[in-house]
Amino acid sequence: MKPTIQSVKGTREFYPEDMAIRQWLYGKLRQVSELYGYQEYDGPFLEKIELYAAKSGEELVKEQSFVFPDRNNELIALRPELTPSLARMIAQRQGELVFPARWWSFGPFWRYEKPQKGRTREFFQWNIDQVGANSPEADAEMIGICASFLKSTGLTADEVIVYVNDRRLMDEQIAALGIAEDQRKSVSKLIDRRDKLSSSAWDQSILDAGFTSGQLAGLKELLDNKDLWKKSTELTRVFDALEKMGVSEYVRYNPQIVRGLDYYTGVVFEAWDAGAEGRAVLGGGHYDNLVADVGGNPLPGVGFAMGDVMINLLLEKYGKLPGFNLYSAAVLVTVFDEALRDDSMKLAAEIRDAGIRCICYSEPAKLQKQLKYADRLGMPAVLVFGPDEASAGNITIKDLKNRAQKTLPRAKVIHELEQILAQA
């Protein structure tokens, strides 16, 4: 059987078993967000294109957004990220909000990219930001939230690592090499690519971009200096705070982390599979100007975003996804024949009144078929209600897990069911 209309390329279909994973993930990140005292919020899924045009980076807006004209010929984008919407929401109520504002969100985003491993056109993203704080300790709190979340999923420090850097530090160091400010962006891009090219090819790309061999040597020295952070008072405080928070093992300095988004102005960080391959699982940083850019008074912030696709791949790779009970109902009430159908329905209603999820089989059918149905759905228990039980005022209750069954007076059934379900 072929569907006549295909799903839109890169969109997601969450079958119940996929939905269970998504909800589990949502539960994990909500728990961590709330533990750190953050409040849940959300923005519009549709935004005017101009919101992103300002600061998100040209590539993101021009190449990677779903954009279409509405009936009024206004260009509308399906949101490719949340931070600009957040900045606007903050700016709109800047006078009444309590700062620092600690907010988090989890919802769908869209980017018009070519789908491949770890990347879809529609994805869910966790966003968490602290707006109105401007200290290395606030930045560290955000990195600590990353680490706490990763830890809460069961990922160990051997499996995932959060790399930290600071753009100000890199800008100073690069400037000291005699590289002009307008060249820094292209340097950043080249730094980003260093792990993808061979050592000699990367060297050549630096020279091809017009930098001197002296500058190349200086760059390499910078990027190989794992102690470079000690030259930054901010990063020194960040790592100190992370130690106090007890998450140092998940965090490491990495001078190659620069990030693509234009709006980051200070500390930046990314989490990666420690097994090297793939791409960043999450990323974020400190931004000073975003609120002002959408019309508010200047207000700094720090935050990060994590997509559901990469983290799921990672959790799957390291076997961290739990098994889920997918059954929708705990109990099936069988329907023996037409004559007993009404009684079965009444019995099922009684079970539900006791707060137990219950399905009444939809039609009279062989017991074999009804039991198989319950079994296939993974249901823990079945209530068999046939003529023998009906005439004696009994119910037969079957525990599908251990294959045991007993026939009891109807009044005792709910208690017995609760016993079985407590062990399921």
Added chain:
RNA sequence: GUGGGCGUAGCUCAAUGGCAGAGUGCGUGACUGUGGAUCACGAUGUUGUGGGUUCGACCCCCAUCGCCCACCCCA
């Protein structure tokens, strides 16, 4: 945007120019009131789509659609 791979039963895949198959799942029965095992029987296909070559095409050629992987880029 560039390059590579793949589309055959519900699913996973065989069949390299000569009668479209297996495993699994599904249905029925063995078992007339009992699910995971076993056995038997049964059903399922315009071989993604359209064209071409050929006596003959799942197979070769062209086009097209879809999926996957990598590059680019990455929030």
